[in-house]
Amino acid sequence: xxxxxxxxxxxxxxxxxxxxxxxxxxxxxxxxxxxxxxxxxxxxxxxxxxxxxxxxxxxxxxxxxxxxxxxxxxxxxxxxxxxxxxxxxxxxxxxxxxxxxxxxxxxxxxxxxxxxxxxxxxxxxxxxxxxxxxxxxxxxxxxxxxxxxxxxxxxxxxxxxxxxxxxxxxxxxxxxxxxxxxxxxxxxxxxxxxxxxxxxxxxxxxxxxxxxxxxxxxxxxxxxxxxxxxxxxxxxxxxxxxxxxxxxxxxxxx
Numbered sequence: 001x002x003x004x005x006x007x008x009x010x011x012x013x014x015x016x017x018x019x020x021x022x023x024x025x026x027x028x029x030x031x032x033x034x035x036x037x038x039x040x041x042x043x044x045x046x047x048x049x050x051x052x053x054x055x056x057x058x059x060x061x062x063x064x065x066x067x068x069x070x071x072x073x074x075x076x077x078x079x080x081x082x083x084x085x086x087x088x089x090x091x092x093x094x095x096x097x098x099x100x101x102x103x104x105x106x107x108x109x110x111x112x113x114x115x116x117x118x119x120x121x122x123x124x125x126x127x128x129x130x131x132x133x134x135x136x137x138x139x140x141x142x143x144x145x146x147x148x149x150x151x152x153x154x155x156x157x158x159x160x161x162x163x164x165x166x167x168x169x170x171x172x173x174x175x176x177x178x179x180x181x182x183x184x185x186x187x188x189x190x191x192x193x194x195x196x197x198x199x200x201x202x203x204x205x206x207x208x209x210x211x212x213x214x215x216x217x218x219x220x221x222x223x224x225x226x227x228x229x230x231x232x233x234x235x236x237x238x239x240x241x242x243x244x245x246x247x248x249x250x251x252x253x254x
Contacts, residue, residue: 018135018147024179025172026127032180035213040065042238043073048231051222066242067095068102121194123186123202124165126172132158132165144173144182151189167192180214182206197224215239 046059061077075091077083083091123129133149140146151166158166167190173183188200204219219234 015137016145018137019130021137021145021174021179022126022130022135022147022149022172025174025181026125026130028179029126029181032213036215037071039213039215039239039241041215041236041240042076044235044237046233049228051229051231053231053233068099070102072098121186121196121202122161122164123168123170124161126181128161129165129168129170132162133170140176141173143176145176147172147174163192164194166190167194175214178208178214180206180208182214195225197226200224209239212241 041064043062043064044059045062046057048055048057059077059079060075061080063074063076065072065074072095074095075083075087078087129135129149132155133151135147135149138146138148149170149172151169155162155166167188169187169189171185171187172181174180175182183205184203186202188196188198191197200221200223202219202221202223204216206214206216208214216236218236221232223230223232
């Protein structure tokens with residue numbers, strides 16, 4: 001019994017302070033976020049109309065590239081089949097239209113989360129989550145510290161962005177050597193932040209290739225919204241690094 005007590009005390013001394021751990025992870029994640037913006041990649045999205053991922057599904061293969069210097073998602077396949085000539089032409093026309101709009105407006109895209117473009121969910125940077133949550137290191141798993149962040153019950157005068165973050169319980173798997181976020185789980189625990197309703201769950205997994213940034217490899221969401229529920233997965237492959245100034249410019253019509 002005495003030996004067990006000593007072992008528990010020793011392990012407790014090894015567990016890092018969650019605030020310091022999250023602060024370091026936030027710094028690393030922001031650095032890698034800038035590096036990730038220099039990559040193009042392919043994305044396979046699959047949708048089901050249930051939470052189990054069974055039965056009939058729809059899928060799409062996309063190329064995530066740059067048009068006029070900003071990220072653009074171009075469809076390549078539908079349900080595992082090549083696009084028809086008619087649809088290919090429509091997609092090219094849509095890309096030209098987007099390019100023209102971006103040249104005219106030069107607007108910056110909204111930042112903060114992968115799922116923004118589909119569900120309008122902003123789940124924040126690591127440091128933003130730590131600010132509005134009570135966080136604790138709950139253990140270690142596969143070389144990662146597991147940090148669970150429960151949203152605070154009250155936050156005084158919170159901004160609109162902070163109020164949205166208070167709707168989510170978030171868990172981070174932080175690599176013990178690199179202090180990078182290797183996995184992230186977002187659970188919707190209350191309404192009021194976005195379109196998703198409890199008990200929707202979003203999760204993404206990342207890994208590193210060589211000395212490059214940690215890249216998202218897989219993302220999934222079991223969602224409940226006003227009109228129903230479903231399950232969606234995203235697989236990311238074929239990452240290629242572009243220089244910052246590299247872009248695809250669609251020529252304007254003469």
